[in-house]
Amino acid sequence: MSASAMAALPRAGGLGPRLGLAILGLALLVALLGPGLVPHDPLVQELAARNAPPDALHWLGRDHLGRDVLARLAAGTRISLAVALGATLLAVGLGAGLGVVAEALGRGPSFLVFGAFDMVRAMPSILLALTLMVALGIGTWPLILALGIAFAPHMALVARAAWRRENAAGYVAAARVMGAAPLATTWRHVLPNIAGALVTQAAIIMPRAITTESVLSFFGLGVSPETPSWGRMIAGATRFAESAPHAVLAPVAALCLVTLGFALAGDRLRLALDPLRERGR
Amino acid sequence: MNHAFLHNATQAGLALARQALLLAGIAIAVFLLIRIVPGDVVDAMALEGSLDEEAIADLRADLGLDAGALTQFRIWAGRALGGDFGMSLRFDRPVSELILAALPTTLILAVLALSAGLALGVGLATAAVLWPRSPLPALVEALNLWSIALPTFCVGLASILLFSVGLGWLPVIGQWLSPVLILAIDNAGQVVKPLHEDLKEAATASHIRTARAKGLSPARIVLRHLLPNALTTVVALGGMILAGMIGGALTMEVLFGLPGLGTLAFQAISGRDYPVIQAVVLVFAAGVVVVNGLADLAQRALDPRLRR
Numbered sequence: 001m002s003a004s005a006m007a008a009l010p011r012a013g014g015l016g017p018r019l020g021l022a023i024l025g026l027a028l029l030v031a032l033l034g035p036g037l038v039p040h041d042p043l044v045q046e047l048a049a050r051n052a053p054p055d056a057l058h059w060l061g062r063d064h065l066g067r068d069v070l071a072r073l074a075a076g077t078r079i080s081l082a083v084a085l086g087a088t089l090l091a092v093g094l095g096a097g098l099g100v101v102a103e104a105l106g107r108g109p110s111f112l113v114f115g116a117f118d119m120v121r122a123m124p125s126i127l128l129a130l131t132l133m134v135a136l137g138i139g140t141w142p143l144i145l146a147l148g149i150a151f152a153p154h155m156a157l158v159a160r161a162a163w164r165r166e167n168a169a170g171y172v173a174a175a176r177v178m179g180a181a182p183l184a185t186t187w188r189h190v191l192p193n194i195a196g197a198l199v200t201q202a203a204i205i206m207p208r209a210i211t212t213e214s215v216l217s218f219f220g221l222g223v224s225p226e227t228p229s230w231g232r233m234i235a236g237a238t239r240f241a242e243s244a245p246h247a248v249l250a251p252v253a254a255l256c257l258v259t260l261g262f263a264l265a266g267d268r269l270r271l272a273l274d275p276l277r278e279r280g281r
Numbered sequence: 282m283n284h285a286f287l288h289n290a291t292q293a294g295l296a297l298a299r300q301a302l303l304l305a306g307i308a309i310a311v312f313l314l315i316r317i318v319p320g321d322v323v324d325a326m327a328l329e330g331s332l333d334e335e336a337i338a339d340l341r342a343d344l345g346l347d348a349g350a351l352t353q354f355r356i357w358a359g360r361a362l363g364g365d366f367g368m369s370l371r372f373d374r375p376v377s378e379l380i381l382a383a384l385p386t387t388l389i390l391a392v393l394a395l396s397a398g399l400a401l402g403v404g405l406a407t408a409a410v411l412w413p414r415s416p417l418p419a420l421v422e423a424l425n426l427w428s429i430a431l432p433t434f435c436v437g438l439a440s441i442l443l444f445s446v447g448l449g450w451l452p453v454i455g456q457w458l459s460p461v462l463i464l465a466i467d468n469a470g471q472v473v474k475p476l477h478e479d480l481k482e483a484a485t486a487s488h489i490r491t492a493r494a495k496g497l498s499p500a501r502i503v504l505r506h507l508l509p510n511a512l513t514t515v516v517a518l519g520g521m522i523l524a525g526m527i528g529g530a531l532t533m534e535v536l537f538g539l540p541g542l543g544t545l546a547f548q549a550i551s552g553r554d555y556p557v558i559q560a561v562v563l564v565f566a567a568g569v570v571v572v573n574g575l576a577d578l579a580q581r582a583l584d585p586r587l588r589r
Contacts, residue, residue, distance in 0.1 A: 116306075119307055122304075122566055122569050123562070123569065124527045126528035126531065127527065127562060130546070130550065131311060131562055132314065134550055135314040207432075208432075211434055211435070215532055218434070218535075219535070219547060234438065238441075241442065241445075241446050241453075245446050245447070248442060252442065255434075255435050256431055256439065259430055259432055260431065263430035264426075
């Protein structure tokens with residue numbers, strides 16, 4: 001790749017964003033169609049064919065329990081993306097919701113809520129999610145809850161900054177003078193205006209949630225062991241990396257590709273989703 | 282002067298008190314969180330071995346697990362303040378001993394990765410400002426994209442597959458080269474872009490124009506006039522990165538089998554070893570709080586504008 005092409009990567013409109021959107025589109029398609037794409041069952045074990053290399057019938061080979069890697073990859077895409085999406089939505093609701101409501105209600109509630117968020121933020125999100133998973137137990141819903149809580153404070157800070165900026169604007173003062181209640185003003189007038197900032201932050205959180213899900217599953221704390229997520233696939237296959245590298249490579253490549261897709265598509269995604277940002281600059 | 286000093290000291294004191302309060306809050310939260318867990322170490326042991334009802338009750342009483350949560354917290358917090366985190370439920374050794382044994386590995390990993398990453402990041406950003414027409418600015422973008430796009434977990438696994446399994450150049454377990462390099466490149470990628478932007482903006486300042494007009498060489502301008510002013514940015518980024526790297530270091534330790542706090546946490550989590558989990562989480566949280574506090578103080582010391 002030439003130097004000028006590399007410089008063009010992160011900008012919207014170049015080759016990079018298109019590549020990123022294509023990767024994300026493909027991942028989304030696989031997640032939606034899921035197991036239907038592959039004529040094998042992701043859960044069926046065939047112990048005689050443990051760690052079998054790729055062949056004409058099983059394009060990506062078998063894992064350490066003789067399960068079809070491609071089928072697990074397709075099923076895992078759905079689970080990994082669904083968990084990350086659920087966690088991101090929870091982080092938006094919890095972080096932005098609590099943050100904006102507390103801020104709208106005044107100094108006392110705001111101090112309490114953001115004090116709690118500061119406490120959560122002092123812990124690295126991976127460590128916090130680990131602790132939460134220890135407390136909640138493994139499973140898909142606890143995982144979404146733990147990830148959502150871990151990423152909520154970042155969302156809250158962005159929401160607060162955006163809310164304060166908007167709150168200083170004339171239209172909020174006008175609504176206040178006309179006698180609108182603070183929460184109603186926030187809901188009806190401020191929220192639509194800060195939605196762009198929230199979406200931008202959500203696009204940053206989503207790939208991090210995907211990675212953290214994989215790390216947690218790798219640590220044995222994510223989704224339940226039989227559920228095929230990328231992290232569970234990596235965790236199971238890493239011990240047999242010497243004899244069956246294909247079973248590790250497939251989920252690792254999927255994980256790298258999707259985070260790369262988010263990074264490449266980043267600017268374009270923001271431009272497309274933010275209603276207020278000027279286009280064509 | 283004296284008044285200003287008093288003001289600064291008060292500000293710094295307030296900042297420190299806030300950090301201490303945060304840490305206390307985290308301690309309570311971590312303790313309560315771990316207490317919610319359904320099933321404790323005795324349950325886990327009973328599943329594995331053949332403990333009868335009486336032995337289970339005895340073990341609980343021995344480990345102090347039969348007391349109420351509040352009593353347990355009071356006892357635990359009192360001792361923790363004195364550096365005593367109790368006994369590990371699994372290893373039959375004091376938790377503080379396990380932590381102290383694991384701490385050097387984690388510290389060395391973090392310090393190596395941070396210094397190598399800062400050196401690479403600062404060096405590349407400076408060189409890119411000195412030679413703006415070279416491919417270096419593009420390299421800044423590429424390195425930044427690398428650290429955004431590729432989580433260290435991915436890179437670590439890919440490097441195991443490529444260099445250890447595929448090419449056989451490096452052992453999988455117990456080597457330091459891969460984890461340090463992976464974390465350092467990730468850190469450099471986070472530092473290099475904001476620093477490059479900072480230096481480019483600073484290069485348009487009037488005192489730089491004066492320096493250029495009086496004939497100073499570009500290298501001298503960068504070293505004497507630009508870099509010292511960018512030091513606050515470096516310190517701020519360094520603090521942020523060190524705090525952010527903890528998650529990466531934890532994963533790298535487990536991936537590459539280094540006996541640090543991350544590996545200890547990993548073992549403690551799978552063994553339901555609460556005292557160890559609590560202590561490791563607290564040590565990490567304390568580390569983040571201390572690093573943030575130090576970065577804040579260093580920034581105040583370096584940048585007079587922040588003292589007001």
